[in-house]
Each structure stands twice: as structure tokens, then as C-alpha cells.
Amino acid sequence: MTNMSRAVQGDVREIYLDYNATTPLAPEVLESIYDALANSWGNPSSSHHQGVKAKSVISTARHWIAKMVGGKDEDIVITSGGTESNALVFNSCIEHYRRLYPKSDQLPHIVTSNLEHDSVMLTVEEMRANGKIELTVVTASHGSGKVSPTSVVSALRPNTIGISIMYANNETGVIQPLQEISHVVKTWSKANCSHQILVHTDAAQAIGKIPVNVNTLSVDYLTIVGHKFYGPRIGALYARQPAKVTPVYPMLFGGGQERNFRPGTENTGMIAGLGKAAELVCKHISDYHEHMKTVRDYLEQQLELAFPGHVTFNGQYAESERIPNTCNVSFKGYNLKGYRIMKRLKWTLASIGSACHSEDLDKPSPILLAIGIPDDLAGNALRLSIGRETSKQDIDIVIADLRAAIATLTDEQDKQ
Template sequence: MSTTASVYLDYNATTPLDPDVLTAITDTLRDAWGNPSSSYTQGKKAKVIINESRQNMASMIGAKPSDIIFTSGGTEGNNWILDTAVKCFHDDQNAENHRKQLPHFITSNLEHDSVKLVLEHMVSAGIAECTVVAASKLSGRVEVEDVLRAVRPNTIMVTVMLANNETGVIQPVSKICSRVRSLKRHPGETPKILLHTDAAQAIGKVKVDVSDIPVDYLTIVGHKFYAPRVGAIYVRDLDKGTPLYPLLFGGGQERNFRPGTENAGMIAGLGKAAELVVRNLDAFEKHLKEVRDYLEEELVREFGDMIHINGKFKTSERLPNTCNFSFKGQGLEGHKVLNKAEHVQASVGAACHSQNRASPILLAIGIPEDIARNALRFSVGRETSKNDIDIAVRDLKKCHDELSKESN
């Protein structure tokens, strides 16, 4: 980034389109504009591109192409998977008591609203039951044993995000899944507990491989890894019976699971972004961590004990690009700092949350409210440089000094 321009540090909220992704989109819209279900040239080209993109998406997470279904984005994917679990519960004819019970979900208090609010709606509407497992204040993670203690005879799904968007703390999803899969189910209980993770924040930053993470469902969000605002879901062995119930009905596209004429241009961009992750993930991860670590070193050097880095636990891993921190003191709320900043473009946390209250995520992992209210989330990207960080820290210093004077 130019030293005279703003410094964008909100890559966890959204990423720009990679130039190769933009080229793939425009080329497809120009040359493969036909209906992918048609037999003429432009339609056939579109179909080929969609198939190639599906392969790239599968390669990115170690899956089979037949297990990938394209969606409009993460919110649709999460809603769809949770809805499938409810329908699966009621379709099970082997559990005698299901007609008298509601499906039971287990989730965490760290989830994105596209999981959290769906489950809250289901509970309030009398559609489902839900146990919200609290993350440990010692690790910022959902602990495996706490999940296991929440399992009931009518538990149908465990859904825990792969990495938190505000703190970057990586959740032990693989261990949770392995332990839940090992549970013996008894007559009258759900025969299988379905497993889901929202991998929106992890894709493109750390390795995500479904051979290592034994979930049944995984949500992918394009605009978190330099792709357009579309996405996909992974369904393990979809062609062998893992349940997926359509939300929509229509022309039969996506093998009748998600009908509607495919958005070939955006799918092409998604596939190209996945291809870039497959080719370059190690380099991406190394760069992100190097710049993020430099950011934290500079914050500590400049502000010393006036700064508190939130969610940095010795026992937990974080995404390599994410730093959540707070200035200590009155009048230093995160939104006030950002309002004064001349160069920094960042956020106080999740883009869909109010800026005027303490983050529920930070409170959930034990950050005191006065510290949480002052939080800022800086998330670096592939093009972020150490020079950008220097500009950002100088900008923060100016904001901090001005606000401190105003509050005295």
C-alpha cells in the first residue's frame, strides 16, 4: 500500500479481489456468458468453468468435487446446514421418541451470527433445543470435555467455528469431532450426531483439510480469501448418503440441492481464489504471521503497559493475521480511536456488531468489560507490509495522545 493512502487492516471483515480472480470473473462474463445448462458454445464453456472451480474448491480442502455445493455465501451455507439437521432429525425413523422430542444442537458462545441467531430463532420458535458451551477463559477455546458433557439422547448436531473472527483463536474442532464420533449411541437416541464447522476465517490463512478435520459439513466464504461474495458448503460423502435437504426448489442445478441458474462468473472467481490458496498457502501464512507479529511487537514497543492484547493465550493457536488489542484507560474506546484515525481502516470487531458496546466474544473469553470496550481488531492481508504497520502505529499514537488529553 502507498504511504500516502489509507492502511487497510480489516481483512477478516472482507478482502479485495485478487487480480487473477478479477481476471477470471471478467473473462467468464465475457466469454462464457451462456446458461450452463445449455448445449451451445457459451453455455458449455460456463459448465466447464464451473466444474473446474468445483475441483479447485475440493483440492483446497482435501475433498472430492462431488462434495462441494456452491452457495451465495456463508450465511446461506450455515442456515442451510442447520436446517438440514432439523429435517434429518425428524426423518429418522429408527428413534422411537423423536416425534415427542425436539432436535438438540450444541454450539459455542463464540459463533458468528449466521449460526448464533439461527439457533436462537429455532429455540424461540419451538423448533429445536440448544446448549451453548462457554469457551474457556484460560484458553479462548471451546474445550472438548465441555462439549461431550452437553451431549443428550436427542443431540443431532455439534457446530463449532474453526477459528474466531475477532480473536483469531483456532478452535479444537478436529478433537471435538473425533471424540463425538467415538460416542456410542443407544436405542432411542439419534443414531449419529452430525458435525459442522464454519471455516470462513481459516480458509486461505491456515491449512484446512477435511481428512484431518472429520466434520460432516464445512462452510466456505469467498470474500474472506480474495474471492467474490459467494461461497460453498462441503458435505462429506454427499453421494453416499450424508443428508442435505434443499432450501430451494427449481430447475435442478447443483444436482437438485441448490437449483437456480449458476452464477458462473462469481464461481469462476471463487475457483481461481481456491487455486491460489492451493499453490501459495505456505507463503501466505508465513507473510501474514510475520507482519502480524511485527504489529504486536511495535504496539508493545510504542505503548508498553498501556496496551492489552486480547485473546493471546499461551495454550492456544491463533490465525496468523489477527491481532485484537485495547488501549487501557478512560475515553479510549475502539470506535473513538478509529474515528480520529487519519490512515487506519480497521474495526472494533465483527463488522455486523455495534461499535458502541463491548464485544460479547471478548467478554466470553474473560476480557474485562472496560478493556473489551476499548478493543480494536487489526487483521493484516497478503499485501500488508511492515511499512504499513509503521504508518498505522504512528496514526494510533496520535489518536491515543489526543484522546488521552481530551479525557483528562
């Protein structure tokens, strides 16, 4: 595999450290997409050999996607991406509650956290505003960056139908205690509800970095996002025995594809790429994890050496685990806003937080504020996320780039 963390432009070698925003296509993935588009271009619903060929490609991809998360082939519903998968979960929870209690005047209740991606938070807020749900947002602990199982249980009500807590945070990398949350929610549900409370996790940032197993996590739904693990920009939803055990109700209606859960003629090429990306994860997750953690730890060590006493790592808690590739660092100093540092970096491509908030350059990350990071430090944060082929030599270039950028900003401040 060629090194994708670098791109040579004249005498400048760019170092890409924004893998939590998106990843490039792995060469094997690109090859599988091309092969499917060139050789398996038939409609998967057609009965002739070209249709059968395309259907086989999709079946193989579905198998690897399921295996990657510990599910069964029939548990996987292909979607356009994480946003659609998350919306499909909430739509299904609401429709399930309506069918369980057709005469009830009480709205279904959803619980989520203040750490969630916009594709979760904005969706449930819109549903609440439109009178479709009641909503409780539990807060993460300032001492751990995690949502506690106790706070989730405290939010439950007899009309609670769904819980949605992300698996790993996209800005801090902190891994949430999903297994414990699932256990306490299901225990409470059996004792206090006449229905099952459905547990969902958006695993976009976890897949490809740590092992993900739906059985260990005991979740009912899990969101899969291809472009976070070197796959194409489509996704999938894991649902445990959809329509049999776990409700899945379509948002779209059409030709019956995806067992009517998500109709529309299948995008065979992109599905093939998603399957190949999942296969790579299945075969190499230990190597990916070890390499990214080694380089991320080296990055943090070098930051401390280069800026002694002037950096703080957001999300680095003694009692919390992080995904192995994520470093969220704040530089102490009045003129060292994250976006100002980024503007002066010559070689490093990074972000100040979620790519979805990239237009709000002068605003501290709401995720960092949610876990108790002070405004001044939150505003000075950079998110540096490692890829599969990021090297220690790349990190050395980044450190030199940061030194120069911060020296420039410090000089500018001194002259004012």
C-alpha cells in the same frame, strides 16, 4: 499483484487492516470473473457449446474449491455465501432428524458455542424460538479462548443431531480444537445414539490463512466464504458425500441445479472467481501464512514498544494457536474506547470487532466478554487484521497513526 493494503488520497496513504471483515478481489480472481462473464456466458444447463463451456468453468472451479479443503469435487455445493451455507446445514440436520424419527415428539437437539458468528447463532436461536430445535450453547474457556471437547460432550443428548463450532474466531483469531471435538463427538455418538451426530464448522476465517483439511478435522460439513480469501461474495458448503453419507436437504426448489441441493441458474462468473481464489490458496497457502504471521508479530511487537505497559492482546494465550493475521488489542485508559480511537485515526482502516456489529459502537464485543475479557478492556479493543500484502512499512504508519490518535484522546481527557 498490486499492493491492496494502500490507497493514496492526496497526501494521505490509507492502510487497510480489516481483512477479517472482507478482502479485495485478487487480480487473478478479477480476471477470471471477467473472462467467464465475457466468454462463458451461456446457461450451464444448456446442451449447446456455450452451455458446455459454462459448465466446464464451473466444474474447474468446483475442483479447486474441493482441493482447497481436502474434499472431492462432488462434496461441494455452491451457495450465495456463508450465511446460506450455515442455514443449509441446520435445515438439513433438522430434516434428517425428522425423517429418521417421523413419530417422535422429541425435538432435534443442536449444540453450538458462545463464540459463533451471527449467521450461526441467530439462525439456531430463531429455530429454537420457533419450536424447531432444542439448543445448548457451550461456553469458551476464559483461560484459552477455546471450546473444550469435554464441554461439548457434556452437552450431548440422545436426540442431539448436530454440532456447530467455528474453526477460527473472527475477532480473536483463536483456533478451535475441531479435530478433538469431532473425535469425542463421534465416539460418544456411536456409544449413545442410534444415529450419527453431524459435525459442522464455519471455516470462514481459517481458509486462506492456515491449511484446512476436512479429513484431518473429521467434519461432516464445512462452510466456505469467498470474500474472506480474496474471492467474490459467494460461498460454498462442503458436505461429505452429500445425500449418500451426509444429509443435504434443499431450502429452495427450482430447476435442479447443484444436484437439487441448491437450485437456481448458476452464477458462472462469480463461481469462476471463487474457484480461482481457491486455486491461489492451494498453490500459495504456506507463503500467505508465513508473510501474514511475520507482519502480525511485528505489529504486536511495535504496539508493545509504542505503548509499554498500556496494551493487552485479547486472545493471546500460551495454550492456544491463532490464525496468523489477527491482532485484537486493547489500550488501557479511561477515554480510550475502541470506537473513539477509530474516529481519530487518519490513515488506518480497522474495526472494533465483527463487521456485523459495527453499529454497536459503545458496546463491548460479546465475543471478548465470552472469553473473560473485563468490560473496560473489551470496550477499548481494536481488531487489526493483516492481509497478504500488508508490509512492515504499513505497520509503521499505523503505529504513528495510533500514537497521534491516543495522544489526542489523552489530551481531551486531561482537559476535562
